[in-house]
Amino acid sequence: MLNTEISARKNDAISRGVGMTTQIYADRAENAEIWDVEGRRYIDFAGGIAVLNTGHRHPRVIEAVKAQLDRFTHTCHQVVPYENYVALAERLNRLTPGHFPKKTIFATTGAEAVENAIKIARCATGRSAVIAFTGGFHGRTFMGMALTGKVVPYKVGFGPMMGDVFHVPFPVDLHGISVETALDVLDKLFKADVDPKRVAAIIVEPVQGEGGFYDVPRALMKALREICDSHGILLIADEVQTGFARTGKLFAMEHHDVLADLTTMAKSLAGGFPLSAVTGRAEIMDAPGPGGLGGTYAGNPLAIAAAHAVLDVIEEEKLVERANQLGGRLKQRLEGLRADIPHIMDIRGPGFMNAVEFGVAGTGKPNADFTNAVRVKALEKGLILLTCGVYSNVIRFLAPITIQDEVFNEALDIIEASIRETAAEA
Secondary structure: OOHHHHHHHHHHHOOOOOOOOOOOOEEEEEEOEEEEOOOOEEEEOOHHHHOOOOOEOOHHHHHHHHHHHOOOOOOOOOOOOOHHHHHHHHHHHHHOOOOOOEEEEEEOOHHHHHHHHHHHHHHHHOOOEEEEEOOOOOOOOHHHHHHOOOOOOOOOOOOOOOOOEEEEOOOEHHHOEOHHHHHHHHHHHHHHOOOHHHEEEEEEOOEOOOOOOOEOOHHHHHHHHHHHHHHOOEEEEEOOOOOOOOOOOOOHHHHOOOOOOEEEEOHHHHOOOOOEEEEEEHHHHOOOOOOOOOOOOOOOHHHHHHHHHHHHHHHHOOHHHHHHHHHHHHHHHHHOOOOOOOOEEEEEOOOOOEEEEEEOOOOOOEOHHHHHHHHHHHHHOOEEOEEEOOOOOEEEEOOOOOOOHHHHHHHHHHHHHHHHHHHHHO
């Protein structure tokens, strides 16, 4: 079986709206490596888009899921509940930042977690408006699209978005947007467009994912908390991509000295099994009445079992510490290229949530063509990379934190070679 043969079938069978970064079809995977149907090996620096912090098929995760398979696979927790759902909620209540009473709900996808966080915030405050940031990504449902701060490809052709959603520029010094600018726009928003007493929540990714792996400046996060407290607004931390050791902390909000009222999470929570969650202040989480939250597959028993194993692996294998080590090595290798590669505009990211941004040499303008050329060259050499950013000029690195040292070193060599060859051709 050939990749090209399956790709031709895909074109006839699957909507073109499902975009695909590569045309390699997976046959098997282990930790940080994937083998396609033709037997070729790839190093995976995409991680299913931040889903595989504990790697493909971690033995502990597989063991936990197999054990659950032998008991039951589905009852719907709202009909016949199960103890490991309760136990995982208890763990997340303890582990998320903040020493105050918390409660948790489970869903299936990151978009669902965001939708539920907005529902909870609106119910708890009796308000409807929500503020998000340009460049942010919060899902492909209608509320998720409305909150997302990027039109192409997420909003194109889908008609009017959900109402009462407002956007503020996300501060990126590299692109001339300061914290002061963002806060000034927010102040003008309150004066011209929406009464702050009508705002239920402000939602922010502690590190933007699709937007380009930009950290929220500490000054902005502090100011957002003060603004929320002043006007009775809830602060929602979208940790769908940043959670579970990726940033060198279990949760990225631990890098800040302020606390969110609600936290959304998904992706690496269950090591490749579909599971998401919202954890927040108990009195806020209890605002909706019974039946207002939930879902048929929400908190699937197999995914819940996997999540317990993931949390065990993060603790026992010290993945928080390893994320900082790997990220430091990756950034050091990239920094070593700066003198020779004038296209490198920035190298950034906490822990192992790292990115390199490329521009036109000599002008600093975003260079999406250069960025994609690096990605393509790396793929030809056997390394899967992802691009991101409002200008599509950022390569983000999302390898499993469990990646073996020898595989990681091999990947670093491919990254350097791909960047150098692209620069030479440019």
